[in-house]
Amino acid sequence: MNKTLFKQTSKSNWIIGVIIFAVMMMYLSIIISMFDPENMEGIMAMLETMPQELMAAMGLTELGVTLTSFVVSYYYGFLVIMFPMIYSIIVANRLIAAHVERGSMAYLLATPNSRLEIVITQALFLILSITVLFLFVFLAGIIFSEILFPGHLEIGSFLLVNLITLLLFYAVSGISFFFSCLFNTTRKSLAFGAGVPVAFFVLDMLSNVRDQYSWIGNFSLFSLSDPLRIVEGDAVISISIVVPLLIALMTYTAGIIIFNRKDLPI
Amino acid sequence: MSIIQVENVTKTYKSGKGIFDISFSVDQGEVFGYLGPNGAGKTTTIRQLMGFTNVDQGRCLIRGMDTRLQAEEIQKFVGYIPGEIAFFNNMTGKQFLDFISQMRKQAKSRTAELVTRFELDVKPKISKMSKGMKQKVALTAAFMHDPEIYILDEPTSGLDPLMQKTFIELILEEKKRGKTILMSSHSFEEVERTSDRAGVIREGRLVALEDVNSLKAAQRKAFIVTVVSSGEVELLQNSNLEISRITGNQVEIIISSNYDEFIRVLTKCSVKGLDVLNQNLEQAFMKYYGREAEKNE
Numbered sequence: 227m228n229k230t231l232f233k234q235t236s237k238s239n240w241i242i243g244v245i246i247f248a249v250m251m252m253y254l255s256i257i258i259s260m261f262d263p264e265n266m267e268g269i270m271a272m273l274e275t276m277p278q279e280l281m282a283a284m285g286l287t288e289l290g291v292t293l294t295s296f297v298v299s300y301y302y303g304f305l306v307i308m309f310p311m312i313y314s315i316i317v318a319n320r321l322i323a324a325h326v327e328r329g330s331m332a333y334l335l336a337t338p339n340s341r342l343e344i345v346i347t348q349a350l351f352l353i354l355s356i357t358v359l360f361l362f363v364f365l366a367g368i369i370f371s372e373i374l375f376p377g378h379l380e381i382g383s384f385l386l387v388n389l390i391t392l393l394l395f396y397a398v399s400g401i402s403f404f405f406s407c408l409f410n411t412t413r414k415s416l417a418f419g420a421g422v423p424v425a426f427f428v429l430d431m432l433s434n435v436r437d438q439y440s441w442i443g444n445f446s447l448f449s450l451s452d453p454l455r456i457v458e459g460d461a462v463i464s465i466s467i468v469v470p471l472l473i474a475l476m477t478y479t480a481g482i483i484i485f486n487r488k489d490l491p492i
Numbered sequence: 493m494s495i496i497q498v499e500n501v502t503k504t505y506k507s508g509k510g511i512f513d514i515s516f517s518v519d520q521g522e523v524f525g526y527l528g529p530n531g532a533g534k535t536t537t538i539r540q541l542m543g544f545t546n547v548d549q550g551r552c553l554i555r556g557m558d559t560r561l562q563a564e565e566i567q568k569f570v571g572y573i574p575g576e577i578a579f580f581n582n583m584t585g586k587q588f589l590d591f592i593s594q595m596r597k598q599a600k601s602r603t604a605e606l607v608t609r610f611e612l613d614v615k616p617k618i619s620k621m622s623k624g625m626k627q628k629v630a631l632t633a634a635f636m637h638d639p640e641i642y643i644l645d646e647p648t649s650g651l652d653p654l655m656q657k658t659f660i661e662l663i664l665e666e667k668k669r670g671k672t673i674l675m676s677s678h679s680f681e682e683v684e685r686t687s688d689r690a691g692v693i694r695e696g697r698l699v700a701l702e703d704v705n706s707l708k709a710a711q712r713k714a715f716i717v718t719v720v721s722s723g724e725v726e727l728l729q730n731s732n733l734e735i736s737r738i739t740g741n742q743v744e745i746i747i748s749s750n751y752d753e754f755i756r757v758l759t760k761c762s763v764k765g766l767d768v769l770n771q772n773l774e775q776a777f778m779k780y781y782g783r784e785a786e787k788n789e
């Protein structure tokens with residue numbers, strides 16, 4: 227890994243991470259403060275006034291009664307997928323394809339650093355920054371919960387949900403990174419790097435709408451983990467761990483190998 | 493000793509353009525001019541030398557090392573200017589130069605000297621700089637680590653005439669210090685002033701590989717001679733000089749190496765004006781660019 231490049235990459239991308247984190251914090255604090263251990267019926271009644279298909283698409287048909295399952299079903303079914311996905315798509319595109327399109331990659335490669343070192347540094351930045359994002363979300367979840375409802379959050383299962391979602395995002399960012407390495411223009415890199423994760427996202431939402439559509443979820447990466455089931459302890463966790471890890475490993479490795487070998491129009 | 497070797501390199505793009513069976517070498521301490529109009533394949537060749545692309549056939553070596561496989565090692569002693577100006581967004585000139593120095597783990601530096609020499613203001617953001625200023629940043633980045641070998645893709649594009657002169661002086665100094673330089677250009681004058689030898693590329697093929705003096709002999713210059721009377725126009729027409737155009741008393745004459753004869757004929761007329769017509773590379777080297785030069789007229 228190249229420290230100078232890592233520092234430079236952090237400098238030009240941290241603001242995107244901060245914005246994404248700030249938006250996520252806003253929603254997290256709202257959702258936790260909505261929890262009312264005495265009056266879950268009130269929340270249910272409010273939800274019933276919303277269009278049912280929309281609520282279902284966002285995975286809000288079953289709400290947990292404990293704080294942990296409440297937060298997880300409200301927050302991790304939709305918002306914690308959408309915002310880190312936006313981050314992955316934007317940043318992955320900027321890390322490789324944007325440098326190639328603009329030509330600034332020529333300056334990086336005109337220094338005594340191998341292509342491999344440069345592409346691995348960029349990949350590590352994406353992986354580490356997503357890890358940090360989830361670490362902060364996890365810590366913020368604990369802090370908000372402890373302030374508003376001390377002792378209510380089951381930290382063990384909350385950690386598990388965060389870890390499994392993080393693994394999922396190693397796979398999502400890997401897909402965007404792969405296309406960023408494969409294509410020489412940001413137009414194509416974004417078309418596929420955003421298109422594929424967004425397609426998975428839409429399929430996941432569709433599969434939640436009605437039971438007869440639930441088979442659609444088999445085609446979506448995001449259906450691999452069901453946060454609420456994980457909290458309730460009846461999900462097959464091994465699949466939620468192994469499959470995203472394999473996809474992440476394959477996409478990042480393939481991206482790195484392709485970039486190392488391809489012709490660069492710079 | 494050959495420092496840069498290009499051996500039978502072919503690289504074809506999907507469009508059918510590319511470079512075909514190019515071979516040349518640059519010796520230690522030599523300045524090599526790589527001449528060609530835009531789109532002829534200069535940058536394609538330079539990309540190979542920088543290890544950005546894979547050859548279809550042949551190979552490129554710098555100091556005996558494969559430019560594609562050992563780029564990391566080669567970049568330790570190469571200074572490079574890309575053909576297109578492209579930097580990092582939102583960096584000031586100073587931040588960019590510092591960043592590149594750090595990426596090179598560069599110990600010695602003559603950045604300050606070059607910045608003064610090019611009258612470069614490094615404080616503004618690069619995105620706010622003019623084209624000429626950006627090119628000066630690129631020049632500084634290529635020269636600041638005092639490399640042994642320079643690979644310069646159209647290094648003077650965007651520079652004003654005064655800076656072009658400063659640049660040429662710098663090249664001549666580096667040459668004196670024994671540096672090996674390959675620079676591409678579409679201006680023969682620039683190559684003439686700096687280079688020992690030159691390769692001329694046309695549509696991806698090397699059409700000439702000669703020392704600059706013999707290229708100069710092949711160069712065609714156009715002069716516009718204004719004479720007093722139509723009788724003198726006739727006199728010029730009846731001479732052996734090649735005349736390309738006559739407008740009133742103005743006669744456009746093409747000279748390649750027959751300057752002597754040109755002067756002798758002119759002494760017989762009363763010349764009112766004598767101008768050199770600016771020509772592009774294709775017109776100056778009709779010998780190599782026959783078809784394209786006609787197209788341009």
